[in-house]
Amino acid sequence: MTTTQYELVNPPTDAISAIQYAPTSLRLLVASWDKHVYLYDTSQASGKLLDKYEHRGPVLHVCFGENDEEAYTAGLDWDVRRINLSTGAQTVLSTHTNGVKSVLYSRQQNILISASWDGTLHIHHLSSPTKPHVTISLPNKPFSLSLTPSKLVVAMASRALHIYSLSDLASDSASQGIEPWQRRESSLKFMTRAVACMPNDAGYASSSIEGRVAVEWFDPSTTSQSRKYAFKCHRQPSPEGIDVVYPVNALAFHPVHGTFASGGGDGFVALWDGVAKRRIRQYQRYAASVSALSFSGDGKYLAVAVSPGFEDGKEGVGEGMVAVFVRELGQGEAKGKGAK
Template sequence: MARHQVVEVAQCPRDYVSEVLLLEDRRQIIVTSWDGLLTVYDYEVEHRTVSLNSRLRHECALLACCYVDTFHGRQIYVSSVQGEVLQVDLESEGFIPVKNNYATLGIPCISDFQGQLICGSWDGTLQVVDCETNCVVLQERLSDGLKVISMDVDNERMVIATSRNKVRLFELPLRPKDKGTEVESGLKYQARKVKLTPQGDGYVCSSLDGRVAVEYLEDESRKFAFRCHRLNLVDTSMVFPVNALSFRPNSNVLYTGGSDGSVSCWNLTSRKKVEQLPKFNENSVVQLACNEQVLCVATSDDSFKTNATKDETFELQPSRLYIVFL
């Protein structure tokens, strides 16, 4: 870690960070948070600097963001805890709702697929948005009352981690009445995050109990799981949820972020940890985003997830955002 320079980003949203998105060609970072903020930062690799570009506030908590290439240029979309899907207009500092949206609960996942937007909701709704018309053109609902927890998309398929620890694969483009194929989750406890491998030959899934499962679609003999984000004491072992996953592009190098406040780096080919980044702070690592030059790390106080009660004196620690120059 000594060879990396870490810069803490000023003017970070204080509330829980829900998504971090890297725009490598523009050298920008987009962050959404539960206080309704959409924040855009500019970064410079040569000078190791990060600066605030713009900031918009929506009236509801924002859960996800996505950048979509359209015939009219690139568009930013966000989704909210109220089930909204919104096109962002940075010039007018406004949000334009997507038409014919059927979601009734929050939408934690939105992804770009060939100029369209795929959205997954807590009510189990999957929707495809035509970004040229800003309108939903396909809507399906997962069976058995499953909720979408995490989702990832590449040029051929989509993988979804749902409630009840189910994982489903879909061939893309999404077709009407397609419920997907249920596949092995590889984990005993509820999944937190799922990511397709950069090669498209499998996926990784993290869970509440400090484990990551690595699954391969064509060769089950290659699958494995490993423990991480644990603290081994003399008479006990503390286990932390693995909240965030991010691959270094075009590689088998995976970063994991946990509620222990740390980030680990793994080589999935050798099945070994190759680097352990020092603990950032006392908050949980909740979001990661990576390219060849930088790793973005967002930490937030997620103690509200395990606190049974909340009184007037209960106050969450502010979120923080770091850029690790690789």
């Protein structure tokens, strides 16, 4: 099995906080602490920088909208922005009262969800541009968001986790207050670093600053909940023979096979079969921490963002390599152990 990997030209000049592939093409958005969002075409070796879009502060998250020409961003300027990637025009949809950590677009409900360190979610109804956004208060500071076609998972401080029904968030009664479908406490003992939902809408994986990943299912039945588990990863032995533990900064599910990738402060990316509870493979070590991951919509490519300063779970600190690598996966490379 041959695997091709290449590094994108013209990378950001500061730490990378988020990357996302377009749903139907090999366009890649990259958010950076250098106050820019970058748009690349990764369909050819070394890629091509198509454009970059300046912001007033470091950009913490980015996602595509309903097509490859629309993006949404969040960052330390407190704004939630829409970018027309063709014209470069930017529109502020709402402004939080602190940095905005995450922004996600739900294609099924045509809503945009932002999560801020001010302890709120903003729900933007994109089909009604004049309709004011809905604010939902959270009990703790949000660290990471992920969604499925029907659910939103919000991972927060104090190991708190809320699961919302997207249809509830999109409803006309949302302004009257939305209660989570489920409230949970993380299976991990230390601070959550990332959360990612399974593509089959069955559950999610979460990771912590202490080298662990948990796999859980939405179904609240006792039988289903008994399946949840957690495991150690991204730990490297020291010369003294003691494991050095690194944060697991990034998680991404493969859109076809349902396996998932993890990226750690140790500079490694690993592929996991969450059902069989086995590691499929681990790739070569990168020169700095893995800060973000994204699979292409067809699952044939994996983008890996590498940045210094994520070794201890902190963003935007440190000097060293800032780069994006695109890995073309071999046939069956991301299949689970029991998959045919």
